[in-house]
Amino acid sequence: QSALTQPASVSGSPGQSITISCTGSSSDVGAYNYVSWYQQYPGKAPELMIYDVTNRPSGISSRFSGSKSGNTASLTISGLQAEDEADYYCSSYTYNSILVFGGGTKLTVL
Amino acid sequence: QVQLQQWGAGLLKPSETLSLTCGVYGGSFSDHFWSWFRQPPGKGLEWIGEINHGGITNYNPSLKGRVTISVDTSKNQFSLRLSSVTAADTAIYYCARQGIAVTGTGFDYWGQGTLVTVSS
Numbered sequence: 221q222s223a224l225t226q227p228a229s230v231s232g233s234p235g236q237s238i239t240i241s242c243t244g245s246s247s248d249v250g251a252y253n254y255v256s257w258y259q260q261y262p263g264k265a266p267e268l269m270i271y272d273v274t275n276r277p278s279g280i281s282s283r284f285s286g287s288k289s290g291n292t293a294s295l296t297i298s299g300l301q302a303e304d305e306a307d308y309y310c311s312s313y314t315y316n317s318i319l320v321f322g323g324g325t326k327l328t329v330l
Numbered sequence: 331q332v333q334l335q336q337w338g339a340g341l342l343k344p345s346e347t348l349s350l351t352c353g354v355y356g357g358s359f360s361d362h363f364w365s366w367f368r369q370p371p372g373k374g375l376e377w378i379g380e381i382n383h384g385g386i387t388n389y390n391p392s393l394k395g396r397v398t399i400s401v402d403t404s405k406n407q408f409s410l411r412l413s414s415v416t417a418a419d420t421a422i423y424y425c426a427r428q429g430i431a432v433t434g435t436g437f438d439y440w441g442q443g444t445l446v447t448v449s450s
């Protein structure tokens with residue numbers, strides 16, 4: 221059982237927006253602005269999409285955005301494209317400097 | 331251009347010690363933290379632990395003292411050892427760089443992954 225809770229799957233049509241939630245506690249997600257999001261294609265290493273809740277690394281499309289409210293962080297993908305179909309994982313540091321992950325969300329582009 | 335290249339044994343027997351090394355090519359080795367992760371086939375990611383260039387480590391307590399991460403700054407490499415492996419340790423193991431000044435607490439560069447299978 222993962223420390224952070226994500227929906228197992230989400231889906232959307234091309235052009236639509238989707239949001240993936242990541243729910244933790246006041247000891248991790250709610251405690252610090254240290255939430256990151258990763259995209260992973262089958263057989264590939266994860267790729268950083270959002271770091272420290274809202275920041276996009278260089279080269280990541282502005283269609284990806286992050287936010288947080290209380291103990292829940294969210295990743296929003298706007299203008300959904302076929303290439304966005306992948307697994308997405310959130311992570312957060314805990315109060316005792318341990319990095320924990322969500323169980324992952326499979327995004328299907330219909 | 332930063333590249334992380336990892337290597338090590340891919341097939342182990344129960345009770346043996348897993349050993350992997352990650353070489354860092356390009357970028358600054360001293361300005362970042364370096365971590366190991368693993369992902370059982372078809373499952374999610376798990377953080378194993380981290381080290382900095384000074385050898386300061388931090389481990390996931392779930393691994394109950396079986397893990398050791400070390401660094402060789404002369405070669406820009408860091409290594410993972412996991413003792414007393416069981417079938418539950420079968421996973422793809424990844425090394426990664428924590429961006430710090432570049433990407434805060436996010437991991438911006440990853441190794442290619444190594445499938446480690448534990449089987450008698």
